[in-house]
Amino acid sequence: MIYISLVIYVLFLFGFLLTKNYEKEFTKSLNKKEHSLLLFYPMALYLAHFFDKPKTERLKNRLERIKLLHANEDPIAQYKIFRAKQFSLVLFCLLLFNSLAVCLTLTGNKESVIKDGVINRPSYGQESSDVDVDVVFDGQDENITRHTTISVAPREYTQQEFDKKAEESEAYLENAILGENVSLDKIYYPLQLVKNIPDTGISVEWELDEDNLIDYEGAVNHKGLTESKFITIYAVMKSGEFELQHMMNLTILPEQLSKEDQLLYSFQSSLESANKESATDDKVTLPTSIDDHNVYYEEKKEDSYGVLIAFAALVLILVFILMEQQLNKQKEERDIEIMLDYPEVINKFTLLIGAGMTIKKAWERIVLEYEDRKNSNKTKRRYAYEELKVTLFELNNGVNEARAYENFGRRMQVLPYMKFSSLLSQNVSKGMEGIIKALELESYSAFEDRKELAKRLGEKAGTKLLLPMGIMLILVFIMILIPAFTNF
Numbered sequence: 001m002i003y004i005s006l007v008i009y010v011l012f013l014f015g016f017l018l019t020k021n022y023e024k025e026f027t028k029s030l031n032k033k034e035h036s037l038l039l040f041y042p043m044a045l046y047l048a049h050f051f052d053k054p055k056t057e058r059l060k061n062r063l064e065r066i067k068l069l070h071a072n073e074d075p076i077a078q079y080k081i082f083r084a085k086q087f088s089l090v091l092f093c094l095l096l097f098n099s100l101a102v103c104l105t106l107t108g109n110k111e112s113v114i115k116d117g118v119i120n121r122p123s124y125g126q127e128s129s130d131v132d133v134d135v136v137f138d139g140q141d142e143n144i145t146r147h148t149t150i151s152v153a154p155r156e157y158t159q160q161e162f163d164k165k166a167e168e169s170e171a172y173l174e175n176a177i178l179g180e181n182v183s184l185d186k187i188y189y190p191l192q193l194v195k196n197i198p199d200t201g202i203s204v205e206w207e208l209d210e211d212n213l214i215d216y217e218g219a220v221n222h223k224g225l226t227e228s229k230f231i232t233i234y235a236v237m238k239s240g241e242f243e244l245q246h247m248m249n250l251t252i253l254p255e256q257l258s259k260e261d262q263l264l265y266s267f268q269s270s271l272e273s274a275n276k277e278s279a280t281d282d283k284v285t286l287p288t289s290i291d292d293h294n295v296y297y298e299e300k301k302e303d304s305y306g307v308l309i310a311f312a313a314l315v316l317i318l319v320f321i322l323m324e325q326q327l328n329k330q331k332e333e334r335d336i337e338i339m340l341d342y343p344e345v346i347n348k349f350t351l352l353i354g355a356g357m358t359i360k361k362a363w364e365r366i367v368l369e370y371e372d373r374k375n376s377n378k379t380k381r382r383y384a385y386e387e388l389k390v391t392l393f394e395l396n397n398g399v400n401e402a403r404a405y406e407n408f409g410r411r412m413q414v415l416p417y418m419k420f421s422s423l424l425s426q427n428v429s430k431g432m433e434g435i436i437k438a439l440e441l442e443s444y445s446a447f448e449d450r451k452e453l454a455k456r457l458g459e460k461a462g463t464k465l466l467l468p469m470g471i472m473l474i475l476v477f478i479m480i481l482i483p484a485f486t487n488f
Contacts, residue, residue: 204237
């Protein structure tokens with residue numbers, strides 16, 4: 001898997017060198033402090049240009065939202081910034097996850113357990129260690145590889161130590177009965193039906209299966225078996241007046257095994273013998289040859305690369321989705337903000353026009369007042385007033401006054417502002433008669449709408465508080481009930 005990571009690095013480097021001069025003038029104009037991933041922007045813009053299909057509905061909607069959020073600014077430049085942030089974040093995440101995958105792969109290559117055909121045995125009382133290996137049987141005319149798991153039992157005590165520590169005789173029976181077999185799940189060779197348990201004075205009698213697959217000498221009668229056979233036998237341990245019955249489940253293998261299975265079975269039998277012979281040692285020497293085949297070992301390493309790549313892909317998809325959702329959320333916040341500002345805007349127009357100003361002069365006065373407050377840090381950037389600035393620029397650049405007001409309403413895309421722009425446009429054509437009265441009515445309606453909006457926002461905020469309040473209620477119940485139960 002490390003090769004995949006290297007390929008990703010090479011592709012990333014190639015893409016970086018290929019696109020380093022793409023949109024160079026645009027990226028140079030950006031502030032490095034505001035754009036922490038500016039290094040990735042050329043490649044990000046190239047990818048965005050490659051993926052953005054012109055005249056698609058999604059592209060149009062995205063551009064429309066950006067225009068609404070960045071009034072009085074170049075929408076194309078703002079769109080480039082948005083896509084550059086989006087794709088650069090994806091590229092950064094890809095590079096980060098790829099580097100993390102390399103680190104995990106390198107650190108995952110732990111020191112080999114098998115050294116020179118020798119494996120360390122777990123110490124007293126520890127669990128058996130399992131090592132996944134590919135066993136290579138190297139013969140003169142053939143080379144056979146089979147996968148298996150080497151299970152190394154923990155180090156056992158000496159006979160004297162075993163006599164003192166061994167309390168349960170069932171484990172001894174299940175081990176002694178195997179003979180040359182590896183486990184009860186794979187019975188092929190004769191069993192050793194022991195008559196007693198050494199140094200305990202316990203005698204053993206056997207109750208065998210009804211199918212006579214095993215006789216009282218331990219011979220395995222598996223002739224005629226075409227598949228594995230599951231049987232149950234019982235060891236009745238007796239000592240004086242006491243007796244204990246121990247059940248053992250065996251799986252009898254068919255008589256004929258394939259060459260590969262026979263090699264693997266012989267290897268496991270040889271390994272079991274090596275385990276027994278070195279039971280009191282701290283190391284186990286693994287078999288080096290089986291049935292005229294040399295044996296080599298290739299350990300299986302844990303590989304978390306695939307899981308990491310899947311997680312990285314999920315994160316990259318989420319980055320795209322979350323940034324698109326953020327754009328939608330900003331649009332919703334913008335609509336709420338301009339609705340909250342509407343009563344203030346309409347009230348200012350009503351006062352200024354009532355004082356004798358023309359609509360254009362009142363418009364200019366409101367914009368200049370907003371600019372003064374923003375430059376002196378008395379207010380932050382407000383979407384409604386930024387759109388007023390755009391309309392003022394149109395008026396100063398010779399756009400027809402009625403057309404400029406209509407453009408303002410269309411850009412706002414909110415019904416009250418569209419109604420307001422229509423009112424102004426009509427009065428430019430018909431004259432100023434009746435406009436003050438119409439503005440006063442609109443001002444009153446705007447304040448009523450703002451109260452309703454504030455009420456809805458309050459209810460929405462209250463709904464968001466339900467979850468933390470529910471958690472606090474549960475904690476209070478726990479604080480009350482735990483002392484009550486402990487004192488009960």
